[in-house]
Amino acid sequence: MPSSTPFLRRRPALAAALSTLALALPGAALAQQTINITIAASHPTTIPWVGFMQSVFMPEVDKRLAAGGKYKIQWKEAFGGQLYKANATLSSVEQGITDIGWVFSYLEPAKMPLAQLSAHTPFTTSDPRIVLGAMNELIEKAPAFRAEWDKHNVVFLGATASDTYDLYTKFPVKSIDDLKGRKLSAPGILGQWLRGVGATPVDGALTTYYTDIQTGVSDGVVSLATGILPAKVYEVAPYITKVNMGVVFSGGLGINKDTWAKLPADVQRAMREAGAEYSRRHGEDLVARHQTAIQRMTEIGAKQTPPVTVTPMSAADRSKWIAALPDLAGEWVKNNAARGAQARPLLDQYLAAVKARGATPERAWDR
Known part of the structure:
Protein backbone atom coordinates (compact mmCIF):
# COMPACT_ATOMS: atom_id res chain seq x y z
CA MET A 1 0.00 0.00 0.00
CA PRO A 2 1.41 3.42 -0.92
CA SER A 3 2.80 5.29 2.08
CA SER A 4 1.12 8.49 0.94
CA THR A 5 -2.37 7.16 1.69
CA PRO A 6 -3.75 9.12 4.68
CA PHE A 7 -4.21 7.04 7.79
CA LEU A 8 -7.90 7.86 8.26
CA ARG A 9 -8.65 7.18 4.61
CA ARG A 10 -7.47 3.63 5.27
CA ARG A 11 -9.56 3.44 8.41
CA PRO A 12 -13.07 4.72 7.45
CA ALA A 13 -14.73 3.25 10.54
CA LEU A 14 -12.23 5.00 12.83
CA ALA A 15 -12.67 8.30 10.96
CA ALA A 16 -16.43 8.11 11.37
CA ALA A 17 -16.07 7.38 15.08
CA LEU A 18 -13.79 10.35 15.63
CA SER A 19 -16.19 12.65 13.78
CA THR A 20 -19.04 11.47 15.99
CA LEU A 21 -16.91 12.07 19.09
CA ALA A 22 -16.05 15.60 17.96
CA LEU A 23 -19.73 16.44 17.59
CA ALA A 24 -20.46 15.04 21.02
CA LEU A 25 -17.85 17.24 22.72
CA PRO A 26 -19.29 20.71 23.50
CA GLY A 27 -17.58 23.33 21.36
CA ALA A 28 -15.01 20.94 19.97
CA ALA A 29 -16.11 21.41 16.38
CA LEU A 30 -16.93 25.13 16.69
CA ALA A 31 -14.37 27.54 15.23
CA GLN A 32 -13.66 30.89 16.86
CA GLN A 33 -15.04 33.91 15.04
CA THR A 34 -12.24 36.25 13.97
CA ILE A 35 -12.89 40.00 14.21
CA ASN A 36 -10.62 42.42 12.39
CA ILE A 37 -9.70 45.54 14.42
CA THR A 38 -7.33 48.36 13.52
CA ILE A 39 -5.59 49.96 16.49
CA ALA A 40 -3.50 53.09 15.97
CA ALA A 41 -1.83 56.11 17.55
CA SER A 42 -0.17 59.30 16.42
CA HIS A 43 2.81 58.59 18.68
CA PRO A 44 5.26 55.64 18.61
CA THR A 45 5.16 52.75 21.07
CA THR A 46 8.28 54.13 22.78
CA ILE A 47 5.89 56.63 24.39
CA PRO A 48 4.68 54.74 27.49
CA TRP A 49 0.92 55.15 27.19
CA VAL A 50 1.06 54.17 23.51
CA GLY A 51 3.31 51.21 24.22
CA PHE A 52 0.77 50.01 26.79
CA MET A 53 -1.86 49.79 24.04
CA GLN A 54 0.30 47.08 22.50
CA SER A 55 1.70 45.46 25.64
CA VAL A 56 -1.30 45.67 27.97
CA PHE A 57 -4.62 46.50 26.28
CA MET A 58 -4.34 44.12 23.32
CA PRO A 59 -3.09 41.11 25.35
CA GLU A 60 -5.74 41.72 28.02
CA VAL A 61 -8.47 41.64 25.37
CA ASP A 62 -6.96 38.51 23.82
CA LYS A 63 -6.71 36.77 27.19
CA ARG A 64 -10.36 37.36 28.03
CA LEU A 65 -11.59 36.27 24.62
CA ALA A 66 -9.41 33.15 24.66
CA ALA A 67 -11.02 32.14 27.95
CA GLY A 68 -14.46 32.39 26.37
CA GLY A 69 -13.44 30.52 23.25
CA LYS A 70 -15.96 32.20 20.93
CA TYR A 71 -14.05 35.13 19.47
CA LYS A 72 -10.56 36.31 18.69
CA ILE A 73 -9.21 39.63 17.40
CA GLN A 74 -7.05 39.94 14.31
CA TRP A 75 -5.21 43.15 15.18
CA LYS A 76 -3.91 45.51 12.54
CA GLU A 77 -1.40 47.83 14.22
CA ALA A 78 -0.69 51.35 12.95
CA PHE A 79 1.32 53.12 15.63
CA GLY A 80 3.80 55.95 15.23
CA GLY A 81 1.66 58.19 13.04
CA GLN A 82 1.20 55.69 10.21
CA LEU A 83 -2.44 56.72 9.72
CA TYR A 84 -2.64 60.21 11.28
CA LYS A 85 -0.72 62.79 13.27
CA ALA A 86 -1.21 64.27 16.74
CA ASN A 87 -3.67 66.91 15.51
CA ALA A 88 -6.10 64.25 14.27
CA THR A 89 -6.39 61.72 17.08
CA LEU A 90 -10.05 62.47 17.81
CA SER A 91 -11.29 62.83 14.24
CA SER A 92 -9.50 59.66 13.13
CA VAL A 93 -11.37 57.52 15.66
CA GLU A 94 -14.57 59.49 15.05
CA GLN A 95 -14.44 58.89 11.29
CA GLY A 96 -13.32 55.27 11.54
CA ILE A 97 -9.88 55.81 10.03
CA THR A 98 -8.91 53.56 12.92
CA ASP A 99 -11.23 51.41 15.00
CA ILE A 100 -9.37 52.00 18.26
CA GLY A 101 -7.00 54.85 18.97
CA TRP A 102 -5.49 57.00 21.67
CA VAL A 103 -7.35 60.31 21.74
CA PHE A 104 -5.11 63.24 22.74
CA SER A 105 -7.88 65.27 24.37
CA TYR A 106 -5.95 68.33 25.45
CA LEU A 107 -5.08 69.08 21.85
CA GLU A 108 -8.84 69.34 21.28
CA PRO A 109 -9.97 72.32 23.42
CA ALA A 110 -12.67 73.37 20.94
CA LYS A 111 -14.20 69.92 20.51
CA MET A 112 -13.61 68.62 24.04
CA PRO A 113 -13.77 71.65 26.34
CA LEU A 114 -14.81 69.71 29.44
CA ALA A 115 -11.84 67.36 29.07
CA GLN A 116 -9.55 70.36 29.66
CA LEU A 117 -10.54 70.55 33.34
CA SER A 118 -7.29 69.22 34.80
CA ALA A 119 -5.34 71.54 32.49
CA HIS A 120 -7.11 74.43 34.24
CA THR A 121 -6.16 73.19 37.70
CA PRO A 122 -2.33 72.88 37.69
CA PHE A 123 -0.34 72.26 40.87
CA THR A 124 -3.12 69.98 42.15
CA THR A 125 -1.30 66.63 42.39
CA SER A 126 1.83 64.95 41.07
CA ASP A 127 0.30 61.46 41.37
CA PRO A 128 -1.12 60.24 38.04
CA ARG A 129 -3.06 57.46 39.77
CA ILE A 130 -5.17 60.08 41.49
CA VAL A 131 -6.06 61.92 38.29
CA LEU A 132 -6.70 58.69 36.39
CA GLY A 133 -8.99 57.37 39.10
CA ALA A 134 -10.90 60.63 39.30
CA MET A 135 -11.38 61.00 35.54
CA ASN A 136 -12.36 57.38 34.97
CA GLU A 137 -14.97 57.80 37.69
CA LEU A 138 -16.31 61.08 36.32
CA ILE A 139 -16.55 59.89 32.73
CA GLU A 140 -18.42 56.81 33.96
CA LYS A 141 -20.77 58.64 36.33
CA ALA A 142 -21.10 62.24 35.07
CA PRO A 143 -23.23 62.29 31.88
CA ALA A 144 -21.68 65.56 30.67
CA PHE A 145 -18.15 64.13 30.63
CA ARG A 146 -19.25 60.94 28.91
CA ALA A 147 -21.35 62.82 26.36
CA GLU A 148 -18.28 64.73 25.20
CA TRP A 149 -16.89 61.45 23.85
CA ASP A 150 -20.22 60.09 22.64
CA LYS A 151 -21.03 63.10 20.49
CA HIS A 152 -17.83 62.54 18.54
CA ASN A 153 -18.82 58.95 17.77
CA VAL A 154 -16.29 57.56 20.26
CA VAL A 155 -16.83 55.07 23.08
CA PHE A 156 -14.41 55.78 25.94
CA LEU A 157 -12.43 52.76 27.18
CA GLY A 158 -9.90 54.10 29.69
CA ALA A 159 -8.12 57.28 30.75
CA THR A 160 -4.53 58.28 30.22
CA ALA A 161 -2.59 60.91 32.12
CA SER A 162 0.82 62.48 32.26
CA ASP A 163 3.48 62.31 34.87
CA THR A 164 4.16 65.68 36.46
CA VAL A 248 -3.13 66.27 33.75
CA PHE A 249 -5.73 64.03 32.15
CA SER A 250 -4.37 63.67 28.62
CA GLY A 251 -7.16 61.69 26.99
CA GLY A 252 -7.69 58.00 26.64
CA LEU A 253 -8.37 54.94 24.59
CA GLY A 254 -11.47 55.20 22.44
CA ILE A 255 -13.21 53.00 19.92
CA ASN A 256 -15.31 54.15 16.99
CA LYS A 257 -18.97 53.89 18.02
CA ASP A 258 -20.02 52.26 14.74
CA THR A 259 -17.35 49.59 15.19
CA TRP A 260 -18.43 49.15 18.80
CA ALA A 261 -22.08 48.60 17.86
CA LYS A 262 -21.12 45.66 15.62
CA LEU A 263 -19.13 43.86 18.31
CA PRO A 264 -20.64 40.96 20.27
CA ALA A 265 -21.37 41.66 23.92
CA ASP A 266 -18.53 39.36 25.03
CA VAL A 267 -16.02 41.38 22.99
CA GLN A 268 -17.37 44.69 24.31
CA ARG A 269 -17.05 43.42 27.87
CA ALA A 270 -13.49 42.22 27.25
CA MET A 271 -12.53 45.62 25.84
CA ARG A 272 -14.04 47.55 28.75
CA GLU A 273 -12.24 45.35 31.27
CA ALA A 274 -8.99 45.58 29.31
CA GLY A 275 -9.38 49.37 29.10
CA ALA A 276 -9.73 49.61 32.88
CA GLU A 277 -6.66 47.42 33.35
CA TYR A 278 -4.72 49.48 30.80
CA SER A 279 -5.52 52.69 32.68
CA ARG A 280 -4.65 51.21 36.09
CA ARG A 281 -1.31 49.80 34.98
CA HIS A 282 -0.53 52.98 33.05
CA GLY A 283 -0.87 54.96 36.30
CA GLU A 284 1.36 52.57 38.23
CA ASP A 285 3.92 52.67 35.46
CA LEU A 286 4.02 56.48 35.38
CA VAL A 287 4.77 56.65 39.09
CA ALA A 288 7.71 54.28 38.76
CA ARG A 289 8.90 55.59 35.40
CA HIS A 290 9.07 59.34 36.11
CA GLN A 291 12.10 59.41 38.40
CA THR A 292 13.79 56.65 36.43
CA ALA A 293 13.43 58.75 33.27
CA ILE A 294 15.02 61.77 34.95
CA GLN A 295 17.94 59.66 36.15
CA ARG A 296 18.38 58.05 32.76
CA MET A 297 18.48 61.39 30.94
CA THR A 298 21.13 62.58 33.38
CA GLU A 299 23.23 59.47 32.77
CA ILE A 300 22.91 59.51 28.98
CA GLY A 301 23.44 63.25 28.75
CA ALA A 302 26.46 63.44 31.04
CA LYS A 303 28.93 63.50 28.13
CA GLN A 304 27.07 65.79 25.76
CA THR A 305 27.80 69.50 25.53
Whole structure:
Protein backbone atom coordinates (compact mmCIF):
# COMPACT_ATOMS: atom_id res chain seq x y z
CA MET A 1 0.00 0.00 0.00
CA PRO A 2 1.41 3.42 -0.92
CA SER A 3 2.80 5.29 2.08
CA SER A 4 1.12 8.49 0.94
CA THR A 5 -2.37 7.16 1.69
CA PRO A 6 -3.75 9.12 4.68
CA PHE A 7 -4.21 7.04 7.79
CA LEU A 8 -7.90 7.86 8.26
CA ARG A 9 -8.65 7.18 4.61
CA ARG A 10 -7.47 3.63 5.27
CA ARG A 11 -9.56 3.44 8.41
CA PRO A 12 -13.07 4.72 7.45
CA ALA A 13 -14.73 3.25 10.54
CA LEU A 14 -12.23 5.00 12.83
CA ALA A 15 -12.67 8.30 10.96
CA ALA A 16 -16.43 8.11 11.37
CA ALA A 17 -16.07 7.38 15.08
CA LEU A 18 -13.79 10.35 15.63
CA SER A 19 -16.19 12.65 13.78
CA THR A 20 -19.04 11.47 15.99
CA LEU A 21 -16.91 12.07 19.09
CA ALA A 22 -16.05 15.60 17.96
CA LEU A 23 -19.73 16.44 17.59
CA ALA A 24 -20.46 15.04 21.02
CA LEU A 25 -17.85 17.24 22.72
CA PRO A 26 -19.29 20.71 23.50
CA GLY A 27 -17.58 23.33 21.36
CA ALA A 28 -15.01 20.94 19.97
CA ALA A 29 -16.11 21.41 16.38
CA LEU A 30 -16.93 25.13 16.69
CA ALA A 31 -14.37 27.54 15.23
CA GLN A 32 -13.66 30.89 16.86
CA GLN A 33 -15.04 33.91 15.04
CA THR A 34 -12.24 36.25 13.97
CA ILE A 35 -12.89 40.00 14.21
CA ASN A 36 -10.62 42.42 12.39
CA ILE A 37 -9.70 45.54 14.42
CA THR A 38 -7.33 48.36 13.52
CA ILE A 39 -5.59 49.96 16.49
CA ALA A 40 -3.50 53.09 15.97
CA ALA A 41 -1.83 56.11 17.55
CA SER A 42 -0.17 59.30 16.42
CA HIS A 43 2.81 58.59 18.68
CA PRO A 44 5.26 55.64 18.61
CA THR A 45 5.16 52.75 21.07
CA THR A 46 8.28 54.13 22.78
CA ILE A 47 5.89 56.63 24.39
CA PRO A 48 4.68 54.74 27.49
CA TRP A 49 0.92 55.15 27.19
CA VAL A 50 1.06 54.17 23.51
CA GLY A 51 3.31 51.21 24.22
CA PHE A 52 0.77 50.01 26.79
CA MET A 53 -1.86 49.79 24.04
CA GLN A 54 0.30 47.08 22.50
CA SER A 55 1.70 45.46 25.64
CA VAL A 56 -1.30 45.67 27.97
CA PHE A 57 -4.62 46.50 26.28
CA MET A 58 -4.34 44.12 23.32
CA PRO A 59 -3.09 41.11 25.35
CA GLU A 60 -5.74 41.72 28.02
CA VAL A 61 -8.47 41.64 25.37
CA ASP A 62 -6.96 38.51 23.82
CA LYS A 63 -6.71 36.77 27.19
CA ARG A 64 -10.36 37.36 28.03
CA LEU A 65 -11.59 36.27 24.62
CA ALA A 66 -9.41 33.15 24.66
CA ALA A 67 -11.02 32.14 27.95
CA GLY A 68 -14.46 32.39 26.37
CA GLY A 69 -13.44 30.52 23.25
CA LYS A 70 -15.96 32.20 20.93
CA TYR A 71 -14.05 35.13 19.47
CA LYS A 72 -10.56 36.31 18.69
CA ILE A 73 -9.21 39.63 17.40
CA GLN A 74 -7.05 39.94 14.31
CA TRP A 75 -5.21 43.15 15.18
CA LYS A 76 -3.91 45.51 12.54
CA GLU A 77 -1.40 47.83 14.22
CA ALA A 78 -0.69 51.35 12.95
CA PHE A 79 1.32 53.12 15.63
CA GLY A 80 3.80 55.95 15.23
CA GLY A 81 1.66 58.19 13.04
CA GLN A 82 1.20 55.69 10.21
CA LEU A 83 -2.44 56.72 9.72
CA TYR A 84 -2.64 60.21 11.28
CA LYS A 85 -0.72 62.79 13.27
CA ALA A 86 -1.21 64.27 16.74
CA ASN A 87 -3.67 66.91 15.51
CA ALA A 88 -6.10 64.25 14.27
CA THR A 89 -6.39 61.72 17.08
CA LEU A 90 -10.05 62.47 17.81
CA SER A 91 -11.29 62.83 14.24
CA SER A 92 -9.50 59.66 13.13
CA VAL A 93 -11.37 57.52 15.66
CA GLU A 94 -14.57 59.49 15.05
CA GLN A 95 -14.44 58.89 11.29
CA GLY A 96 -13.32 55.27 11.54
CA ILE A 97 -9.88 55.81 10.03
CA THR A 98 -8.91 53.56 12.92
CA ASP A 99 -11.23 51.41 15.00
CA ILE A 100 -9.37 52.00 18.26
CA GLY A 101 -7.00 54.85 18.97
CA TRP A 102 -5.49 57.00 21.67
CA VAL A 103 -7.35 60.31 21.74
CA PHE A 104 -5.11 63.24 22.74
CA SER A 105 -7.88 65.27 24.37
CA TYR A 106 -5.95 68.33 25.45
CA LEU A 107 -5.08 69.08 21.85
CA GLU A 108 -8.84 69.34 21.28
CA PRO A 109 -9.97 72.32 23.42
CA ALA A 110 -12.67 73.37 20.94
CA LYS A 111 -14.20 69.92 20.51
CA MET A 112 -13.61 68.62 24.04
CA PRO A 113 -13.77 71.65 26.34
CA LEU A 114 -14.81 69.71 29.44
CA ALA A 115 -11.84 67.36 29.07
CA GLN A 116 -9.55 70.36 29.66
CA LEU A 117 -10.54 70.55 33.34
CA SER A 118 -7.29 69.22 34.80
CA ALA A 119 -5.34 71.54 32.49
CA HIS A 120 -7.11 74.43 34.24
CA THR A 121 -6.16 73.19 37.70
CA PRO A 122 -2.33 72.88 37.69
CA PHE A 123 -0.34 72.26 40.87
CA THR A 124 -3.12 69.98 42.15
CA THR A 125 -1.30 66.63 42.39
CA SER A 126 1.83 64.95 41.07
CA ASP A 127 0.30 61.46 41.37
CA PRO A 128 -1.12 60.24 38.04
CA ARG A 129 -3.06 57.46 39.77
CA ILE A 130 -5.17 60.08 41.49
CA VAL A 131 -6.06 61.92 38.29
CA LEU A 132 -6.70 58.69 36.39
CA GLY A 133 -8.99 57.37 39.10
CA ALA A 134 -10.90 60.63 39.30
CA MET A 135 -11.38 61.00 35.54
CA ASN A 136 -12.36 57.38 34.97
CA GLU A 137 -14.97 57.80 37.69
CA LEU A 138 -16.31 61.08 36.32
CA ILE A 139 -16.55 59.89 32.73
CA GLU A 140 -18.42 56.81 33.96
CA LYS A 141 -20.77 58.64 36.33
CA ALA A 142 -21.10 62.24 35.07
CA PRO A 143 -23.23 62.29 31.88
CA ALA A 144 -21.68 65.56 30.67
CA PHE A 145 -18.15 64.13 30.63
CA ARG A 146 -19.25 60.94 28.91
CA ALA A 147 -21.35 62.82 26.36
CA GLU A 148 -18.28 64.73 25.20
CA TRP A 149 -16.89 61.45 23.85
CA ASP A 150 -20.22 60.09 22.64
CA LYS A 151 -21.03 63.10 20.49
CA HIS A 152 -17.83 62.54 18.54
CA ASN A 153 -18.82 58.95 17.77
CA VAL A 154 -16.29 57.56 20.26
CA VAL A 155 -16.83 55.07 23.08
CA PHE A 156 -14.41 55.78 25.94
CA LEU A 157 -12.43 52.76 27.18
CA GLY A 158 -9.90 54.10 29.69
CA ALA A 159 -8.12 57.28 30.75
CA THR A 160 -4.53 58.28 30.22
CA ALA A 161 -2.59 60.91 32.12
CA SER A 162 0.82 62.48 32.26
CA ASP A 163 3.48 62.31 34.87
CA THR A 164 4.16 65.68 36.46
CA TYR A 165 5.26 68.55 34.19
CA ASP A 166 8.62 70.29 34.33
CA LEU A 167 10.73 72.61 32.16
CA TYR A 168 13.26 71.39 29.59
CA THR A 169 15.20 74.31 28.12
CA LYS A 170 18.30 75.15 26.11
CA PHE A 171 19.21 77.83 28.66
CA PRO A 172 19.67 77.59 32.45
CA VAL A 173 16.73 78.71 34.58
CA LYS A 174 18.05 80.30 37.73
CA SER A 175 14.75 82.00 38.59
CA ILE A 176 11.32 82.44 37.02
CA ASP A 177 12.51 85.85 35.80
CA ASP A 178 14.67 83.96 33.29
CA LEU A 179 11.47 82.75 31.60
CA LYS A 180 10.15 86.20 30.70
CA GLY A 181 9.97 86.69 26.95
CA ARG A 182 11.14 83.16 26.20
CA LYS A 183 9.33 80.96 23.69
CA LEU A 184 8.40 77.62 25.23
CA SER A 185 6.66 74.77 23.46
CA ALA A 186 3.68 73.22 25.20
CA PRO A 187 0.91 70.86 24.12
CA GLY A 188 -2.24 72.78 23.29
CA ILE A 189 -4.08 74.23 26.26
CA LEU A 190 -1.13 73.72 28.63
CA GLY A 191 0.50 76.79 27.15
CA GLN A 192 -1.72 78.83 29.47
CA TRP A 193 0.40 77.73 32.43
CA LEU A 194 3.06 80.12 31.15
CA ARG A 195 0.80 83.11 31.74
CA GLY A 196 2.14 83.29 35.27
CA VAL A 197 5.77 83.76 34.21
CA GLY A 198 5.60 85.91 31.08
CA ALA A 199 6.82 83.28 28.62
CA THR A 200 5.29 82.89 25.16
CA PRO A 201 3.69 79.49 24.48
CA VAL A 202 4.37 77.70 21.20
CA ASP A 203 1.93 74.92 20.36
CA GLY A 204 3.61 71.57 19.89
CA ALA A 205 3.78 67.90 20.85
CA LEU A 206 6.43 65.32 21.69
CA THR A 207 6.73 64.52 18.00
CA THR A 208 7.69 68.15 17.17
CA TYR A 209 9.64 69.41 20.20
CA TYR A 210 13.11 68.29 19.14
CA THR A 211 12.94 70.00 15.75
CA ASP A 212 11.23 73.09 17.17
CA ILE A 213 14.08 73.67 19.62
CA GLN A 214 16.76 72.70 17.15
CA THR A 215 15.47 75.20 14.57
CA GLY A 216 14.80 78.02 17.03
CA VAL A 217 11.01 77.88 16.90
CA SER A 218 11.14 77.59 20.69
CA ASP A 219 13.69 77.83 23.51
CA GLY A 220 12.46 74.82 25.43
CA VAL A 221 9.35 72.93 26.45
CA VAL A 222 6.85 72.40 29.21
CA SER A 223 6.75 68.61 29.25
CA LEU A 224 7.07 65.33 31.09
CA ALA A 225 10.03 63.07 31.71
CA THR A 226 8.41 59.90 30.38
CA GLY A 227 7.92 61.55 27.01
CA ILE A 228 11.11 63.61 26.82
CA LEU A 229 13.37 60.57 27.38
CA PRO A 230 12.25 58.44 24.40
CA ALA A 231 11.90 61.55 22.20
CA LYS A 232 15.50 62.51 23.16
CA VAL A 233 14.53 66.17 23.60
CA TYR A 234 17.16 66.45 26.36
CA GLU A 235 19.80 66.48 23.59
CA VAL A 236 18.68 69.95 22.50
CA ALA A 237 17.19 71.08 25.83
CA PRO A 238 19.65 69.84 28.45
CA TYR A 239 18.59 72.10 31.33
CA ILE A 240 15.88 70.32 33.33
CA THR A 241 14.15 72.51 35.90
CA LYS A 242 12.01 70.50 38.30
CA VAL A 243 8.89 72.61 38.74
CA ASN A 244 6.41 69.82 39.50
CA MET A 245 3.44 71.59 37.90
CA GLY A 246 1.26 68.53 38.33
CA VAL A 247 -0.48 65.80 36.42
CA VAL A 248 -3.13 66.27 33.75
CA PHE A 249 -5.73 64.03 32.15
CA SER A 250 -4.37 63.67 28.62
CA GLY A 251 -7.16 61.69 26.99
CA GLY A 252 -7.69 58.00 26.64
CA LEU A 253 -8.37 54.94 24.59
CA GLY A 254 -11.47 55.20 22.44
CA ILE A 255 -13.21 53.00 19.92
CA ASN A 256 -15.31 54.15 16.99
CA LYS A 257 -18.97 53.89 18.02
CA ASP A 258 -20.02 52.26 14.74
CA THR A 259 -17.35 49.59 15.19
CA TRP A 260 -18.43 49.15 18.80
CA ALA A 261 -22.08 48.60 17.86
CA LYS A 262 -21.12 45.66 15.62
CA LEU A 263 -19.13 43.86 18.31
CA PRO A 264 -20.64 40.96 20.27
CA ALA A 265 -21.37 41.66 23.92
CA ASP A 266 -18.53 39.36 25.03
CA VAL A 267 -16.02 41.38 22.99
CA GLN A 268 -17.37 44.69 24.31
CA ARG A 269 -17.05 43.42 27.87
CA ALA A 270 -13.49 42.22 27.25
CA MET A 271 -12.53 45.62 25.84
CA ARG A 272 -14.04 47.55 28.75
CA GLU A 273 -12.24 45.35 31.27
CA ALA A 274 -8.99 45.58 29.31
CA GLY A 275 -9.38 49.37 29.10
CA ALA A 276 -9.73 49.61 32.88
CA GLU A 277 -6.66 47.42 33.35
CA TYR A 278 -4.72 49.48 30.80
CA SER A 279 -5.52 52.69 32.68
CA ARG A 280 -4.65 51.21 36.09
CA ARG A 281 -1.31 49.80 34.98
CA HIS A 282 -0.53 52.98 33.05
CA GLY A 283 -0.87 54.96 36.30
CA GLU A 284 1.36 52.57 38.23
CA ASP A 285 3.92 52.67 35.46
CA LEU A 286 4.02 56.48 35.38
CA VAL A 287 4.77 56.65 39.09
CA ALA A 288 7.71 54.28 38.76
CA ARG A 289 8.90 55.59 35.40
CA HIS A 290 9.07 59.34 36.11
CA GLN A 291 12.10 59.41 38.40
CA THR A 292 13.79 56.65 36.43
CA ALA A 293 13.43 58.75 33.27
CA ILE A 294 15.02 61.77 34.95
CA GLN A 295 17.94 59.66 36.15
CA ARG A 296 18.38 58.05 32.76
CA MET A 297 18.48 61.39 30.94
CA THR A 298 21.13 62.58 33.38
CA GLU A 299 23.23 59.47 32.77
CA ILE A 300 22.91 59.51 28.98
CA GLY A 301 23.44 63.25 28.75
CA ALA A 302 26.46 63.44 31.04
CA LYS A 303 28.93 63.50 28.13
CA GLN A 304 27.07 65.79 25.76
CA THR A 305 27.80 69.50 25.53
CA PRO A 306 26.32 71.06 27.55
CA PRO A 307 25.58 68.09 29.80
CA VAL A 308 22.10 67.38 31.10
CA THR A 309 21.57 69.01 34.48
CA VAL A 310 18.61 68.80 36.85
CA THR A 311 17.83 71.76 39.11
CA PRO A 312 14.80 72.04 41.38
CA MET A 313 12.96 75.35 41.14
CA SER A 314 13.06 77.11 44.50
CA ALA A 315 10.01 76.95 46.75
CA ALA A 316 9.79 80.74 46.60
CA ASP A 317 9.71 80.77 42.78
CA ARG A 318 7.14 77.98 42.70
CA SER A 319 4.93 79.93 45.08
CA LYS A 320 5.30 83.03 42.91
CA TRP A 321 4.33 81.04 39.83
CA ILE A 322 1.26 79.51 41.48
CA ALA A 323 0.11 82.86 42.84
CA ALA A 324 0.71 84.65 39.53
CA LEU A 325 -1.50 82.32 37.53
CA PRO A 326 -4.88 83.80 36.59
CA ASP A 327 -8.07 82.09 37.73
CA LEU A 328 -7.77 79.29 35.18
CA ALA A 329 -10.48 77.18 36.78
CA GLY A 330 -12.85 80.14 36.87
CA GLU A 331 -12.16 80.77 33.18
CA TRP A 332 -12.93 77.13 32.42
CA VAL A 333 -16.24 77.37 34.29
CA LYS A 334 -17.18 80.62 32.55
CA ASN A 335 -16.27 79.43 29.06
CA ASN A 336 -18.17 76.18 29.42
CA ALA A 337 -21.16 77.91 30.96
CA ALA A 338 -21.31 80.04 27.82
CA ARG A 339 -21.63 76.79 25.85
CA GLY A 340 -24.52 75.71 28.04
CA ALA A 341 -22.64 73.33 30.32
CA GLN A 342 -23.15 73.26 34.08
CA ALA A 343 -19.42 73.45 34.61
CA ARG A 344 -19.19 74.57 38.23
CA PRO A 345 -20.60 71.31 39.63
CA LEU A 346 -18.17 69.39 37.41
CA LEU A 347 -15.23 71.38 38.82
CA ASP A 348 -16.44 70.65 42.34
CA GLN A 349 -16.87 66.94 41.54
CA TYR A 350 -13.37 66.70 40.10
CA LEU A 351 -11.67 68.45 43.03
CA ALA A 352 -13.69 66.35 45.49
CA ALA A 353 -12.63 63.19 43.64
CA VAL A 354 -8.91 64.03 43.69
CA LYS A 355 -9.04 65.13 47.34
CA ALA A 356 -10.83 61.90 48.25
CA ARG A 357 -7.90 60.04 46.76
CA GLY A 358 -5.37 61.97 48.85
CA ALA A 359 -4.49 65.04 46.78
CA THR A 360 -3.82 68.40 48.44
CA PRO A 361 -4.06 71.10 45.74
CA GLU A 362 -1.49 73.87 46.16
CA ARG A 363 -4.04 76.40 44.99
CA ALA A 364 -7.73 76.44 45.95
CA TRP A 365 -9.18 76.37 42.44
CA ASP A 366 -12.70 75.97 43.80
CA ARG A 367 -12.63 79.30 45.63
